[in-house]
Amino acid sequence: MPKYGYFDDKNREFVITRPDTPTPWINYLGCEEYCALISNTAGGYSFHRDPKDRRITRFRYNNIPPDRPGRYIYIRDLESGKYWSATWQPVMKAISHQSSAISYKYECRHGLGYTVIKSRYRGIDTETTYFVPLGENLEFWALKLSNSSNKTRKLKIFTYAEFCLWHAEMDMADFQYTLNIAKAHLEDNAIFHETEYAPGADRFNLSFFACDRNVSGHDCDREVFIGPYRSEANPEAVEKGRSFDSFASGGNPIASLSITLTLKPGQSENATFILGVAEKKSKAKDTVRKYADLSSVLEKLRELKSYWEDSLSSYQASTPDPEVDLMVNTWNQYQCRTTFNWSRFASYYEAGIGRGMGFRDSNQDTLGVVQAIPEKVKVRIGELASNQFKNGSSYHKFFPLTKTGEKGGYSDDPLWLILATAGYIKETKDFAFLEERIKYIDGGSGAMYEHLKKAIDFVESEKGPKDFTLMRFADWNDCLNLGTDNETAESTWVPELHYLAIKEFVRLAEYSGQKADIKKYMALAKTIRDNFKKRAWDGEWFIRGIDKFGRAVGSKKNAKGKIYLNTQTWAVMSGIADDKKARLCMDMVKKYLDTKHGIMLMAPAYAEFDPVLGAITTFAPGLKENGGIFCHSNPWAMIAETMLKRGDRAYEYYKKILPTVKNKIADTHKTECYVYSQFITGRDNPHFGRARNSWLTGTAAWNMVAITQYILGIRPEYDGLLVDPCIPRKWKGFSVRRKFRDAIYEIEIRNPNRKCHGVKSLIVDGKRIEGNIIPDFQDKRVHKVRAVLGK
Secondary structure, three states: OOOOEEEEOOOOEEEEOOOOOOOOOEEEEOOOOEEEEEEOOOEEEEEEOOOOOOEEEOOEOOOOOOOEOEOEEEEEEOOOOOEEEOEOEOOOOOEOOOOOOOOEEEEEEEOOOEEEEEEEEOOEEEEEEEEOOOOOOEEEEEEEEEEOOOOOEEEEEEEEOEEEEEOHHHHOOOHHHHOOOOEEEEEOOEEEEOOOOOOOOOOOOOEEEEEOOOOOEEEEEHHHHHOOOOOOOOOHHHHHOOOOOEOEEOOOEEEEEEEEEEEOOOOEEEEEEEEEEOOOHHHHHHHHHHOOOHHHHHHHHHHHHHHHHHHHOOEEEEOOOHHHHHHHHHHHHHHHHHHHHHOOOEOOOOEOOOOOEEHHHHHHHHOOOOOOOHHHHHHHHHHHHOOEOOOOOEOOEEEOOOOEEEOOOEOOHHHHHHHHHHHHHHHHOOHHHHHOEEEOOOOOEEEHHHHHHHHHHHHHHOEOOOOOEEOEOEOOOOOOOOOOOOOOOEEOOHHHHHHHHHHHHHHHHHHHOOHHHHHHHHHHHHHHHHHHHHHOEOOOOEOOEEOOOOOEEOOOOOOOOOEEOHHHHHHHHOOOOOHHHHHHHHHHHHHHOEEOOEEOOEEOOOOOOOOOOOHHHHOOOOEOOEOOEEHHHHHHHHHHHHHOOOHHHHHHHHHHOOHHHHHHHHHHHOOOOOOOEEEEOOOOOOOOOOEEEEOOOOHHHHHHHHHHHHHOOEEEEOOEEEEOOEOOOOOOEEEEEEEEOOEEEEEEEEOOOOOOEOEEEEEEOOEEOOOOEEEOOOOOOEEEEEEEEOO
């Protein structure tokens, strides 16, 4: 049994068996406007629509102790005076693995949109289910208490959460102001937090906390509830066994209700707490009445579970590798939805203040969910296009609530809109989307087709001395700056993306009958390719860029940073490199960048700061972009290897960063073993193998693309569903059930001759099909497909 937990595949849950995980292992609750981050010990915070301007509860980042505050429930035995937490934190009673009446027993189950935390202490069992229901701007804390002792128990229950004063940055900084604006009080069995924050984005400043039982006491003032020189671990109210009935008028507002319960031996009781937001108090009270009965709460939980089962059904695979199946069928899809919802905005690593919704990030995130929620992807792409300027440039990030954004000078940003749009239309065949008119930031509007065209033209206008794209501040590698004089430093990676984007655009132009554009942009693609082939090759791999002094970066001539991953993988992915150089550069990736924990972004790592290279050299060797295993870029290597028809190597790379594998080395890996992290510490660091920045990362979408579309090889195309697997030769076969447009395809792949690649035959509904594209039926029926490898 792994040290910290295991997968319950039947229930699609990860079960954490001890609370002291190497880092907080979290879950995201809510897939609409309301979001709640919750750890395995109920730490975390909530927000509505925007974690910067609509933060509901407070969280103290990089705190000691970590993961505070959260959604806490204290239990106090009124006879003995002993108290503990239903979620281990914050009281943190000693864990014992021996059978004992006074030992603390614990279990956490992170499911899809819900988390259940169980405990047993001094003969009292608790089970707390946290979830955000569909269609509501609130979260439930559904508590069940059971008396497993042989005597009657009288208990007092206290809750605790800290309200944020809406604007997350000001809440934790401008204390001369914020400590004088809080307003919270009890009314009709509920606490109402009515702090007005004047510079906020709207007047939606009402949150509430209620219980479905009559409360015996309350506190709205943190300092009163906690007491002087104490913490959440030993609040004075809990220690004394009574609430002080405080209200907040300035200071730090909290949500603490207390109830009293008497349990006979074997008896169970329930109490449900609701934390939410509303436009006005009357609506909040209506919501509380709506869920006054436990059955209505449980019905919303059933609805949520059914929603996720239906969502995941868009793609289900059965392979010879159970670890692959766990990720593909449940956890990779779940993480893709989370990154789609919140980009890089709010996590335990991003504070939800400065990042916003990334233009590059959010376009890429659509690629991992378009098969499940194409209609939402269409809306998101339209929203992203509306963050484009008339000259084709775009915001680098934007804040959806305030409709503001920042440019930042990232040379690759506009091009991702083309890849996202092509991905959506391949999935749906909705070519009419190209004709929809979408506004530009600086006035006017244009057809979506025009937006894509302007993106290509803008990047083409940004050329440096050697006809590569100007780096400007940075490209995809945010920390590789190359001098940033804005006029001479060049990226050799952006031309690869540019080349691929043009090829995708030309295909859209073909379907749209734009003959002049086809001719124009095919010629442009040839010019870009010719220049790249002439000037980017370094003998065994492609250079990464040219700094402001005209020196090659990512060259064998460099003492550090000799080889970078991205220009090798994208040389293959884009098709800009010929076959010989494509194979050689990827062989050099294997030789110089591959490790047992994944592929490093570059090597060797920089050892000291270089003002020309920029931020990349501020990181310690082996961390982040400076020689770290940047997981986001690893699936590009997987895709490249499948395009070279090297299935064994693609699968090897896939397995190395697979989260399910990391459960075996959890003390090394540190972060959750059910989702991808942004990076894993590289070979040049003493913490080699340690991961950081889990959840919100483009790694999720690109690994979903790599495994489903390139390794398993079931890939949407404009004319149908392409069957083009590139698998490890040891596999006898696999099967996939996939929704595509208005039909379902049950696809069986057989590999009798142990080949990596090549469809020898394709049979659809009993009829042999020429080629390897399944026809586009769109008939709401189930179609049986059988393919045999061995060509």
